[in-house]
């Protein structure tokens with residue numbers, strides 16, 4: 070007896086024969102379990118036999134009917150053969166769920182034409198092969214329901230242009246087929262477009278990408294990921310008679326993320342980094358990982374961990390809905406906290422000869438946002454965002470720290486930032502502690518100056534000492550060599566807790582949630598941290614703007630618009 074807790078009535082699909090491609094893993098497996106629990110004879114088909122056998126075994130142990138077939142959807146002849154075999158063996162084909170598909174992540178600029186064709190071939194051509202085979206082999210004569218899993222594509226899919234194009238192609242193909250095939254004995258064909266879902270598919274991505282995805286799980290209007298069950302429920306609905314007048318649609322199962330991407334209002338701020346208040350639907354039975362043969366969701370640990378939080382939310386139904394807020398409490402309740410004063414040694418150093426350490430601006434209402442230790446691998450994403458917002462900041466770069474400034478991609482990022490009007494400052498060649506007696510200050514400063522001169526044609530006047538550390542000797546050197554030494558008065562400490570946006574933002578809140586009359590600010594974060602470049606900086610910038618400050622490079626905030634560099 071199946072233990073899958075479907076929202077639909079038992080026996081909804083009794084006597085029906087339904088093929089689920091890619092049914093041996095993730096979302097496809099969940100769909101297979103749910104449809105089998107609702108009485109269908111399920112055929113799961115994919116390239117690898119082992120996952121198929123495991124799922125078949127799970128379903129059969131639970132009293133369901135499940136057959137397996139080997140299938141590569143990219144092979145049209147194989148698609149035709151599988152449909153023929155199903156009809157021969159099971160007598161008919163009532164439903165086809167095109168779930169098989171996928172992609173790798175790659176920025177479009179680095180995608181090869183072979184890579185593009187591969188993903189188009191898998192998703193678009195593969196889905197076409199299956200639809201055509203099902204139509205020719207059975208449905209054209211007898212009717213049937215087709216549901217294709219695509220992906221939420223409304224505003225494009227950065228790093229997955231190939232799959233976005235393929236899925237958009239499927240959505241349009243589906244509309245045409247709905248029109249053309251509707252007259253054939255009532256064929257209905259629809260799409261389901263998942264947003265980010267906790268499923269095995271996430272295991273295909275590099276650890277850094279999984280990390281990024283796990284940390285940005287809250288950045289949609291429901292502030293959470295979706296579950297396999299939420300996709301499966303949409304499929305079951307579209308296959309069922311309850312959807313008998315729904316044809317040619319693309320049903321987005323994405324928590325509204327497709328509505329929010331690219332919203333110029335900076336909608337990340339309205340979401341809830343601390344967790345969702347939206348009840349979640351999980352069909353898998355409660356209990357230990359392997360209850361009655363149904364295993365736990367096979368997602369990466371960091372992604373799967375989110376499910377446990379969601380389960381807790383799901384149980385607190387009505388109160389949770391009533392309590393739903395778009396403004397995270399962290400932003401809504403100002404707690405005045407004094408701005409941390411400068412460490413005594415900096416104040417002391419200010420009095421000494423040589424360069425002066427600057428830690429605030431002079432232009433009224435200015436807020437200089439500064440980034441150290443870059444460029445990082447994701448600094449380009451930050452530059453894209455800054456361009457969209459038309460905001461200029463300061464990058465205190467290293468020569469050889471997280472990255473090598475001579476690496477062509479990193480060099481290109483420095484050039485791009487400079488060309489876009491951001492201020493490039495020095496952060497020493499190797500992130501050396503200038504207060505340490507072993508540091509060769511001249512080498513640290515000169516080596517980076519030479520590299521920057523080659524890249525941008527100029528040497529920076531502004532510099533940030535690594536760790537904010539200076540010594541009298543260092544200040545004397547820097548002063549004598551014409552450098553302006555910039556520290557900060559808002560320290561996010563993002564390098565210590567790169568994914569804890571709430572904690573990072575607290576530094577900004579400490580500064581801005583009190584009387585700021587006459588105050589100006591220089592903040593410190595690190596664009597070498599992927600999550601700072603991709604997520605936190607945006608949150609911080611939106612926050613500063615919401616407080617009415619003007620964001621600008623350090624030079625400008627000191628009233629200096631033409632003394633940033635020398636030849």
Ligand SMILES: CCCCCCC/C=C/C(=O)SCCNC(=O)CCNC(=O)[C@H](O)C(C)(C)COP(=O)(O)OP(=O)(O)OC[C@H]1O[C@@H](n2cnc3c(N)ncnc32)[C@H](O)[C@@H]1OP(=O)(O)O
Pocket residue numbers: 170171172173174175181183184185187188191220221226227228229264265269270271273
């Ligand atoms: C930022 C958030 C984005 C969210 C995206 C939308 C949400 C979607 C989520 C999901 O879909 S979950 C995942 C579902 N499952 C999968 O994606 C399956 C995993 N992927 C694959 O199995 C493969 O990538 C593939 C797409 C099926 C291709 O496999 P195939 O064996 O047919 O091709 P290959 O011989 O491996 O490669 C051919 C060709 O493609 C290029 N290429 C392949 N991998 C990469 C890569 N990692 N990076 C860059 N390019 C790649 C390359 O040109 C290959 O040719 P060669 O150079 O090897 O000759």
Ligand SMILES: NC(=O)C1=CN([C@@H]2O[C@H](COP(=O)(O)OP(=O)(O)OC[C@H]3O[C@@H](n4cnc5c(N)ncnc54)[C@H](OP(=O)(O)O)[C@@H]3O)[C@@H](O)[C@H]2O)C=CC1
Pocket residue numbers: 090091092093094095096097114115116117118120140141142143168169170171172191195218219220221262263264265266267268269270271273
């Ligand atoms: N997880 C998510 O966040 C999202 C997923 N999706 C889509 O949902 C679908 C299911 O994804 P998910 O369960 O997460 O990922 P999985 O990687 O677990 O599932 C993909 C399945 O497709 C099968 N498959 C891949 N290529 C072929 C092929 N050429 N012929 C037959 N079967 C194939 C795989 O089996 P095998 O390798 O044995 O062939 C596998 O079972 C995919 O289309 C995915 O792109 C869309 C948006 C979001």
